[in-house]
Amino acid sequence: MTVLEMRAIGKSFPGVRALDGVNLTVGEGEVVALLGENGAGKSTLMNILAGVFKDYEGEIEIAGEPARVHSPKEAARHGIAMIHQELNLVPELSIADNIFLGRERAILDRKSMEARTAELLRGLGLDLSPRRLIKQCKIAERQLIEVAKALSQNVRVLVMDEPTSALADAEVQRLYGVIRDLTARGVAVIYISHRLEELEEIADRVVVLRDGRHIGERSTVDRDELIQMMVGRPLGEMFPRANGGSEGDELLRVEGLSVPGDPAVGRTALRGISLTVRAGEIVGVAGLMGAGRSELLESIFGVHRPSEGSISLAGAPYRPKSPKQAIDRGVALVAEDRKAQSLVLGNSVVFNASLSSLGRYLRLWRVDRRRESAAVERQVRDLRVKTPGLRFTVGNLSGGNQQKVVLAKWLLTEPSLILMDEPTRGIDVGAKAEIHALMSELAASGKAVLVASSELPELLAMCDRILVLCEGRITAEFPRGGAGQEAILEAAMARQQVTT
Incomplete structure (x- = not known):
């Protein structure tokens, strides 16, 4: 019927x-x-x-x-x-x-x-x-x-x-x-x-x-x-990183990091997190809902204050007290909720894309709008953002194009470490393929990428290593090609370290 x-x-x-x-x-x-x-x-x-x-x-x-x-x-x-x-x-x-x-x-x-x-x-x-x-x-x-x-x-x-x-x-x-x-x-x-x-x-x-x-x-x-x-056309490679990337010097080191949780807002505590990310490497973070994936990236970005442990960036001590200090040190965060955390929906593409790098376009304490627009225009062109113009309201763009504006915003800060939390959430296959290609390009250019995703095929295809979190602890680390989805899920539901 x-x-x-x-x-x-x-x-x-x-x-x-x-x-x-x-x-x-x-x-x-x-x-x-x-x-x-x-x-x-x-x-x-x-x-x-x-x-x-x-x-x-x-x-x-x-x-x-x-x-x-x-x-x-x-x-x-x-x-x-x-x-x-x-x-x-x-x-x-x-x-x-x-x-x-x-x-x-x-x-x-x-x-x-x-x-x-x-x-x-x-x-x-x-x-x-x-x-x-x-x-x-x-x-x-x-x-x-x-x-x-x-x-x-x-x-x-x-x-x-x-x-x-x-x-x-x-x-x-x-x-x-x-x-x-x-x-x-x-x-x-x-x-x-x-x-x-x-x-x-x-x-x-x-x-x-x-x-x-x-x-x-x-x-x-x-x-x-x-x-x-x-x-309307063959898409080509969905995951353009078949053989992984080449690694450079260690860029990020986290040792024994613990961050208090907050049950009132549903924030998971982190307990004794240790990890490294090298230049040119894409490292994935897997885990179930509430495992602490977002909390880990946000702590590295200066959103949450650690109670224990240390972080170093490019060999120097790194303890940001705010996201601004993280940005100043070359760290960027593509947040999970682009509408609530990354974009000002009622403002334009150019406003949003230049928001984190506005100081670069100051001249005599005023924003040089021509330089600002030229820089954003290049990113819009390179990322193939579909928009009627730079002054178009970003809230009226499709989800995939909004995410590209978020990426443009962070690329304009010229980061060395890019943290990505669910970078392809809610976007179509064409935009996903473009973002995967961008991740590969960023790693190939020597940037370090730490990406959290609930899509295991994405992590397995794009990452050089995958870290698995369960209840705020790392329970496993798998090299590229060293695990399938079942092994990752087993580690995601294990409270103790899984031997890999």
């Missing part, structure tokens, strides 16, 4: 035809994967279904009946729920308040709300208090809370926009179990993901969009064919 049918859907924005006659059908208990590059129209199509965009062309039917969907409330009445890629949670409210936001009655039954929230969280493997504030939760936890919010409703059609982008493999498998339970109950699922390796396991059908048009659909997953359908 067909649960959802969207026919001849069209949508235009000023100067842009975002969707042009797109059709989509989803059956009862079916998982349809929706693929396409950033800007292909996937999120626009789903935002129409979820009632976010009320003006559109075409028709929508739910279970064979015409459906008017011109607001999120109307979508909810039809049993449509959407987990957005850009998480729609209120940071100052609790988890329970967020899950039931918009469905409150005159008198709140907090006991029932919190009991139901706890039940939903347990089903997703989250051991969190329903009273915890969203701002105290990690990105991966917030992503699963969004899933819980959707599951709390009477869902007939569930849209999942990049639901695994911040999750490690163990959490992904847990989410797959939830999806299978839903489809067994007849729920139709539309699944948007840039992780093509997920589709073979979870999708019944794959639909591809490009430039706002329906390109085709497949019932089997052929990675190369799907990529060519998405980008």
Whole structure:
């Protein structure tokens, strides 16, 4: 039985035809994967279904009946729920308040709300208090809370926009179990993901969009064919580092580093971390949610103060008291949450790209706008940022292009050590390939790269070594080619050192 049918859907924005006659059908208990590059129209199509965009062309039917969907409330009445890629949670409210936001009655039954929230969280493997504030939760936890919010409703059609982008493999498998339970109950699922390796396991059908048009659909997953359908051309090497890189002198040394945790904000403590990174080397950091990957990179960047241990950079003592001191020493951090931590969304491309290197363009205490624009223009060209111009608002760019602006910002500081936290989270395969190529180029030019990622294929393909964290400790270190995904996951769940 067909649960959802969207026919001849069209949508235009000023100067842009975002969707042009797109059709989509989803059956009862079916998982349809929706693929396409950033800007292909996937999120626009789903935002129409979820009632976010009320003006559109075409028709929508739910279970064979015409459906008017011109607001999120109307979508909810039809049993449509959407987990957005850009998480729609209120940071100052609790988890329970967020899950039931918009469905409150005159008198709140907090006991029932919190009991139901706890039940939903347990089903997703989250051991969190329903009273915890969203701002105290990690990105991966917030992503699963969004899933819980959707599951709390009477869902007939569930849209999942990049639901695994911040999750490690163990959490992904847990989410797959939830999806299978839903489809067994007849729920139709539309699944948007840039992780093509997920589709073979979870999708019944794959639909591809490009430039706002329906390109085709497949019932089997052929990675190369799907990529060519998405980008309109053969992509070439996804991981352009088949043999690893050549190592230079030791650039970073961390010895016995311990950093206090903070349960109130969900920050994992680091315990006795020791590692090295050499010039020209890419070192990966793997681990499950809450293992301490972000905390490690942020501590090296001067965000958190160590209680024990030492760090040296290029042979000299290094103990930054702030990110500014880290930047001054040639350290850059591509943060996990680009929108909250790396970009000022309401400002322009040039404003964001030059933000960390603005002092380089000062002349008589004023910014030389010509030099600033010329420097940013070079980075925009080299990184192939798709933008109408340097003055274009960065918040209106696609996720992949926003990430390129973040990279441009740090490259303009001319760092020697680049810390990358989930550098390809939530971006399409074309942009991923470009960022992988950039990582290889940076290492080849003699820079040191320390990258944390929940995508094990990315780490295995790109890194010279992989460090594995579990509960703030390093439990294993694998050389290139020295381990597969199973061995890394075993170390990620081990509290003691694993012999490699």
